[in-house]
Amino acid sequence: MTAKVSYDDVEVGTELPAQEFPVTRADLVQYAGASGDFNPIHWNEKFAKEVGLPDVIAHGMFTMAEAGRVVTDWAGDPAAVVEYGVRFTKPVVVPNDEKGSAVEVTAKVAAKLDDEARTVRVDIVATSAGQKVLGRARAVVRLA
Template identity: 80%
Template sequence: MTSSSVKISYEDVEVGTELPPQTFPVTRATLVRYAGASGDFNPIHWNEKFAREVGLPDVIAHGMFTMAEAARVVTDWVGDPGAVAEYGVRFTRPVVVPNDDQGAVIEVSGKVAAKLDDNRVRVDLTAMSAGQKVLGMARAVVRLA
């Protein structure tokens, strides 16, 4: 896909436009698959005993995994991952993933916070898990049609 496949028009978007929120389940199996894909086999992401020994409450999701799930709200909305010109977050809290049938859930919402030049908008994201904000300053700059 190229940015020309973006279906959302800059003229049709206003500051305050809300992106469709999404919920992303995270289980220990999800973390194992992500570790295999990313090469990040740090034991805090799969070994409960090790995670607790280093002061964590339990196994935690990879920060980059959490960041990527949040970005999906933007890429799904715009329809083209290539339209994302900038993306950054601050990691504020880990996503704790218990070893049960439910695991954890990451809830992500987004809102157009500013209209910029050159058909770009800034989208501010909110990512929550277990009632706590897990990403701070989560922002994407997106080029619209």
């Protein structure tokens, strides 16, 4: 577990590089196959609307995976993430066009937790179409 970021080099408020992740219908079909989550709300527009959704929505776990990349890309070694949690507050709606949707993710160091374990808490903000899609999105990361 060797993060490429040093605990001594970060402080509360340090921002991680922000990223934007595109989400298309094709991404959702591929994620369904890889994850084994074939719930039709993630690929069948008719079904999604029948259960009261505006359109097909992304898997919550897909959004969680993308949001987590801001942390793992920063840390270098994904094993530096010792804890990661989110609340699914709003769906990421993915229209059936070439453009699809996008999740914009920012994150910053919110607390230095333990000088000995060299752990920090990173708070993550994920939005889609101007709305926050994750709540209480936090990771605990062990730095070098």
